[in-house]
Amino acid sequence: MFAHLSLLDDGSLLAELRVNPVWVEQIRSKQLMDETLGTHFRQVESGETSDFGMNSKGVLCFRGTMCIPNDDDLRQSILREAHSGLYAMHPGGNKMYQNSRELYWWLGLKHEVVEFVNKCFVYQKVKAEH
Template sequence: MVADALSRKVISDLRVMFAHLSLYEDGSLLAELQVKPTWINQIKGQQLSDESLNGETEDFSVNSDGVLCFRGKSCMPKDSKLRQKILQEAHSSLNAMHPGGSKMYRDLREQFWWPGLKQEVTDFVSKCLTCQQVKAEH
């Protein structure tokens, strides 16, 4: 079953693709594409220099991409530009459709962890001009 465009979650910054091609005896070709967001490398690079991310407890682990995780969620380093980029993608990308603070927080907490995530999401949504205009109209 193929998901329609509205039910699919797409992050527009997905640019890094790895292809695996298989050629079969009957002449058919199977192409498998693996898409990874480019921000994974940014998170991993920033984690190395962030001293506040120390994985000394059992709740921390490293995933298959080499990213430090807390309870299975990517640990966001203290890099405000990177955090803003993630918030922007989750809220204002073409397919995000400006979710409210609660929905955006629920979606982000499934993938990311950082202290103060909920407050940053609330602040970000409250500063969105599009959301303010829509709220004022209703």
Template sequence: MTDLRAMFTRLSLYNNGSLLAELQVKPAWLDQIKDNQLGDKSLELRFRQVEAGSTIDFRIDSDGVLHLRDIICLLNDEDLKLSILREAHSSPHAMHPDGNKMYRDLRELYWWPGLKHGVTDFVARCLTCQQFKAEHQLPSSLL
């Protein structure tokens, strides 16, 4: 029980004696996104608008991250963008989606200038995808 509490686990005890432990998972880079946004001069106005209640397009979530509608705004951190692209493409759960699928998935969560181009370029440089494509191309004699 002590270990679970140390991990900020939500514990529920039921009348039948059972215990439910809930862990909340969030992306490791959420704090980086927040810091990036707070240091970005171009987003300063948006933060003030949200605080003043003068916009309905932007909101700040419970982690302090600025969203345009429900999409996280990310602007000037190339390393962070690369981490997000890697996770969306090369993690064990992603299984190397093609550029179109990866872009559709990412645009529901994130926005940054040049997102589509960044996704296309990232997938084009993936050696695993290039090998798979080369192995599964039909010979020109069969086309």
């Protein structure tokens, strides 16, 4: 966690907290082992692409969003946090997809999000009640 404090002109104090999920390091290390992403790494190194690049943490990104390697455990933990985390409140498929695609990219993301939400018992129960 990173905290940044600012003192404003009116004397008030503004606190900004930044939290990096624990899987950012996992993403970076698993990207190096993913064959498909390896192609994109080489394109970035040679300057052949403008869609892919590296962020400040050394993570391969597609148009500014982190490329998630083809690793089911990693993807499931990301989806679980996005859907069932303390601040997520079990969003529906569309909302969860919109939120997820701002941070993460992988082929089939939308399909996996919808499939994940459809398997959630809590979401199905709440949906049925309303």
